[in-house]
Amino acid sequence: MLIVSGPTGGSEHDGGDHPERPARIAAVMAGVDDLHLGTDVQIVAPYVANPAQMARVHDTAYLDELAAFCQAGGGQLDPDTYASADSWSAARRAAGAGLAAVDALRQRDDGVAFVVARPPGHHALRDRAMGFCLLNNIAISAAALTANDERVLIVDWDVHHGNGTQAIFWDDPNVLYVSTHQWPLFPGSGTSQEIGGPRALGRTVNVPIPAGATGDVVRRAIDEVALPAIDDFDPTWVLISAGFDAHRADPLADLALSSGDFAELARMVAGFASRPGRLVLFLEGGYDLGALRMSVAATLGALLGDTYQPEDPTCGGPGAEMVDQARAERDGALQRAGPLAPSERRIR
Amino acid sequence: MSPLQKIAVGFDGSGDAEAAVRWAFELARQVGADVVVVHAVGLLEYAANRGAAVELEQTVERLTREAGIDPARVHWHVGDGDPCSVLIRAVFAPVAADLLVVGSRGQGAHAGLLLGSTSHELAEHATVPVVIVPTGREGQ
Ligand SMILES: [Zn+2]
Numbered sequence: 001m002l003i004v005s006g007p008t009g010g011s012e013h014d015g016g017d018h019p020e021r022p023a024r025i026a027a028v029m030a031g032v033d034d035l036h037l038g039t040d041v042q043i044v045a046p047y048v049a050n051p052a053q054m055a056r057v058h059d060t061a062y063l064d065e066l067a068a069f070c071q072a073g074g075g076q077l078d079p080d081t082y083a084s085a086d087s088w089s090a091a092r093r094a095a096g097a098g099l100a101a102v103d104a105l106r107q108r109d110d111g112v113a114f115v116v117a118r119p120p121g122h123h124a125l126r127d128r129a130m131g132f133c134l135l136n137n138i139a140i141s142a143a144a145l146t147a148n149d150e151r152v153l154i155v156d157w158d159v160h161h162g163n164g165t166q167a168i169f170w171d172d173p174n175v176l177y178v179s180t181h182q183w184p185l186f187p188g189s190g191t192s193q194e195i196g197g198p199r200a201l202g203r204t205v206n207v208p209i210p211a212g213a214t215g216d217v218v219r220r221a222i223d224e225v226a227l228p229a230i231d232d233f234d235p236t237w238v239l240i241s242a243g244f245d246a247h248r249a250d251p252l253a254d255l256a257l258s259s260g261d262f263a264e265l266a267r268m269v270a271g272f273a274s275r276p277g278r279l280v281l282f283l284e285g286g287y288d289l290g291a292l293r294m295s296v297a298a299t300l301g302a303l304l305g306d307t308y309q310p311e312d313p314t315c316g317g318p319g320a321e322m323v324d325q326a327r328a329e330r331d332g333a334l335q336r337a338g339p340l341a342p343s344e345r346r347i348r
Numbered sequence: 349m350s351p352l353q354k355i356a357v358g359f360d361g362s363g364d365a366e367a368a369v370r371w372a373f374e375l376a377r378q379v380g381a382d383v384v385v386v387h388a389v390g391l392l393e394y395a396a397n398r399g400a401a402v403e404l405e406q407t408v409e410r411l412t413r414e415a416g417i418d419p420a421r422v423h424w425h426v427g428d429g430d431p432c433s434v435l436i437r438a439v440f441a442p443v444a445a446d447l448l449v450v451g452s453r454g455q456g457a458h459a460g461l462l463l464g465s466t467s468h469e470l471a472e473h474a475t476v477p478v479v480i481v482p483t484g485r486e487g488q
Binding site for chain 1: 360388389390391392393394395427428429430431432433434437466469
């Protein structure tokens with residue numbers, strides 16, 4: 001069973017000639033439709049995130065400023081990031097869509113949820129919009145879960161490092177943040193030696209990979225670098241920052257993945273969930289509409305046991321050495337942090 | 349020895365940023381410091397114009413000649429990220445600046461608004477002193 005929370009953002013938060021655009025939502029929904037799920041898909045209406053829910057991860061001063069900025073008509077927040085008059089409500093619905101997805105899974109205790117919402121979230125910091133992102137949608141959901149004593153694994157396979165999510169949970173032992181991302185590339189953070197704060201050493205896993213890398217390299221990164229941390233953490237929930245801009249057709253980056261690679265990744269990550277009904281995908285990037293549609297269909301198909309595979313998984317690109325190096329550098333950083341680092345013990 | 353050895357100045361090609369670069373060059377001449385002109389490559393610049401940084405570097409070479417500063421004291425650094433983060437990182441290696449300089453509006457930011465102002469964000473988060481050069485104040 002697929003639970004779609006949304007779609008939201010299909011017409012609002014419009015920056016005109018900007019790649020993070022409303023038409024992305026129609027492309028994503030076309031990908032869902034390509035699976036012909038019939039009664040196996042349930043559409044859930046997004047909530048509007050409330051101030052208390054947002055304040056778990058954002059400063060209230062920032063939230064107030066953003067609301068006022070949009071109310072005054074919006075504009076450019078940095079060279080990449082815009083807000084329009086309706087962006088404040090769009091952002092709260094995108095954040096609320098995640099919360100609605102979590103609730104829907106809790107009620108069913110079964111299925112997989114997909115948050116079809118924009119603006120995206122993983123670059124948004126506690127006190128600042130960045131990289132097309134206003135509110136950190138996945139962080140708001142993860143924080144709602146940890147407030148309920150859950151242990152949350154976030155896997156971020158967007159081609160860009162999720163600097164906002166990492167920063168928000170940097171010192172939180174109840175969230176394990178795992179990111180694979182092209183390096184070097186915006187936002188410039190996410191080295192393998194960034195392993196978490198003093199209370200959460202090891203709870204951040206970064207695997208930078210080079211331009212041209214294929215799907216086998218990303219799978220190797222998860223298997224060889226992230227898996228020990230995931231096993232140690234033993235998550236109760238798994239959230240995915242599902243950007244599809246690592247696809248070879250994407251105009252914003254230079255990895256060489258196919259839609260089939262996202263299917264493989266989805267199968268791997270789904271295996272980390274403690275039981276059915278504990279896996280939520282959040283839409284992040286993905287700016288080539290055709291690649292986005294195919295990648296969404298392949299990813300969801302894999303999770304639902306469908307055989308839909310429009311493109312084969314890829315292999316043979318560069319980056320295996322960089323993954324091995326990331327593992328060695330991470331191990332070194334963990335050792336320097338001390339053998340009795342708090343995160344090496346499970347926190348219940 | 350001057351406490352100022354390396355000045356980092358943000359540069360996005362705007363007039364405000366040019367004013368900041370001129371101000372940094374003048375200060376560097378007076379105290380004998382090096383200047384690192386720092387350019388941030390954001391998501392859109394990476395996608396749309398991968399040659400933009402090359403053009404900006406040529407502008408910096410022109411500004412260097414105009415200022416009469418020793419070209420050996422001027423360095424060019426391109427970093428991935430938003431302008432604020434890239435400048436905050438300029439405090440660490442390889443740039444290792446001990447002063448940050450920006451134009452009053454920052455790189456592509458909004459004038460007069462707290463939100464989206466690179467100079468405001470820098471002032472809040474930087475770990476070394478920050479100079480904000482008001483527009484039109486260069487050479488005064
Ligand atoms: Zn991305």
